Amino acid sequence: MLSLLKNLFLGSLSLTNHEFIHEHNSENHTYHVSENQFIDRNYEDEYYIQHNQQNQQNHYLIHNKSSYNNIPDTDIDSVDWRDEYKVSSVKNQGSCGACWAFSAVGAVESAWAIKNNVLYNLSEQELVDCSSQNNGCEGGEMDMAFEFIMNNSLCTNLSYPYVAIDEECDMEQCNPVVTITNYTDVLKNNESSLKNAVAINPVSVAIQANKRSFQMYNSGIYNDLDCGTDLDHGVLVVGYGYDENTTMKYWIIKNSWSEQWGENGYIRIERDIEDEKGLCGIAMMPSYPIV
Numbered sequence: 001m002l003s004l005l006k007n008l009f010l011g012s013l014s015l016t017n018h019e020f021i022h023e024h025n026s027e028n029h030t031y032h033v034s035e036n037q038f039i040d041r042n043y044e045d046e047y048y049i050q051h052n053q054q055n056q057q058n059h060y061l062i063h064n065k066s067s068y069n070n071i072p073d074t075d076i077d078s079v080d081w082r083d084e085y086k087v088s089s090v091k092n093q094g095s096c097g098a099c100w101a102f103s104a105v106g107a108v109e110s111a112w113a114i115k116n117n118v119l120y121n122l123s124e125q126e127l128v129d130c131s132s133q134n135n136g137c138e139g140g141e142m143d144m145a146f147e148f149i150m151n152n153s154l155c156t157n158l159s160y161p162y163v164a165i166d167e168e169c170d171m172e173q174c175n176p177v178v179t180i181t182n183y184t185d186v187l188k189n190n191e192s193s194l195k196n197a198v199a200i201n202p203v204s205v206a207i208q209a210n211k212r213s214f215q216m217y218n219s220g221i222y223n224d225l226d227c228g229t230d231l232d233h234g235v236l237v238v239g240y241g242y243d244e245n246t247t248m249k250y251w252i253i254k255n256s257w258s259e260q261w262g263e264n265g266y267i268r269i270e271r272d273i274e275d276e277k278g279l280c281g282i283a284m285m286p287s288y289p290i291v
Contacts, residue, residue, distance in 0.1 A: 017041070020212060030246045030270075031220030036261050038215040046226070048210040069184040069290075073192075074199035080239035080252060081202050086113040087238050088121050090265030092258035094164035096137035101127040102256035103204040103234035104145035108154060108289050110202040110238070112178050115291045120178055123160035130169035137166050142204040142234055146183035146289050153179040179291075186286035189276040194286050195240055202238045202254075203288045207280040209233035214280070217262050221250045222279070223270040229281035237282070240271055251282060 015023065017039050024033050041048050081087050088109045093102055101124040113119040127134065131148040134140025153176030160174045186203060187193040197203045208228035209215065221243055239252035249271035259265040269279050277284050 017043075017212070017216065021216060024213070024216075029220070029223075030248060031222045032218045033213060033216035034218035036216065036218070037257070041212075041215070043212045046212050047228070048212065048215060050210075068187050071186070071193065071196040071200065074196050076199050078239070078241035079199050080241065081110055081114075082238060082252075084114075085119060086110045087202065087236075087254065088119060090254065090259045091124070091162070091256050093124075093256040096128065096164040096166075097139050098124055098128050098137055098164075099234040099256055100134060100140035100142055100145060101131075103236050104142040104149070104289075105154070106236040106254060107142070107202055107204045107287075108146075108149060108178060108180060108291075110236075111180065111289045111291045114201050121157045122154045122178060123157045123162070123174070125157075125162045125167070126155050126160045126169075126171070126174070128162075129167050130171060137164070141206070143183060143185070143287050146180065146287070149178075149180050149289065150182065152176070180289040182290040183287060184290060186288070188285060189278075189283050191272050191276075191278050191283045194237070194278070194283050195271075197286060197288060198237050198240055198251075201288055202236050203286045204234060205237050205253075205282050206231040206234050206285045207253075207282050209235075209280065214267075217267050219263050221246055221248050221268045221270055223248070225273070225275075225279070227280040229275075229277050229284065231281050231284060237286070238266075241268075243268075253282075 021033050091102055093099055105122045105124050109120055109122050127145050128136045131145055133144040155174030155176055186197045208230050210232055211227050213224045214227060236254040237251050238254050242249050250268040251271050253267045255265055273279050
């Protein structure tokens, strides 16, 4: 009997991606998965392990500012900054591990739009090339990106376009249009504090995003408790809400894997789980810029 159970367990881990999609969607889950740009990836025990460190797609360097602004409690039940036209279009980082830049730039775009009612499409490539405290396509983190923006401002994506590779810094090619005065971390491992912050503006967070169920996500509310908390990917929380059909609270996350991934480039994940770190570690390292 034990041998049979072992074989069934190992067999479930060796499903092809197509088999995984078919099996998952035939079961009773709150989210669906589908073929996307990751369909040809090989997953080890359900996780994508990046053996080649060059052009690593998901790479987040952990830094803790350990300085927090006092954020008042909110009584707002749901927030979606997209409805207020304070979130730019979904972008695509490609094979460059610049998720940290997309998360930071998205946060700055929204913070500026909320304060000044002007929504720019700003340059991730400027951070990739010029933010020397980060490692370009080989990884980085959002607080250090905010540090760079405080000291140097940001240009538009049109004047400093994204090319998904490391290049020499060329600040002379563009005119800066946006700057920030400071940034702050949100109290970590506290989803209530994260909710309070998101009610003010979108928040940069780090998550673990190499689980097959996450990468193959298509729609619904993601709630795989085995998602993990080994932070490897920077994204942007743009809202939160409650789904009556599933009776689940959720976060709205803007990703940088193109509009073809997930719900037009977004994913909703379960909010207020028992683990204080949040699903996929979403509450572990939140931060946002101050305009």
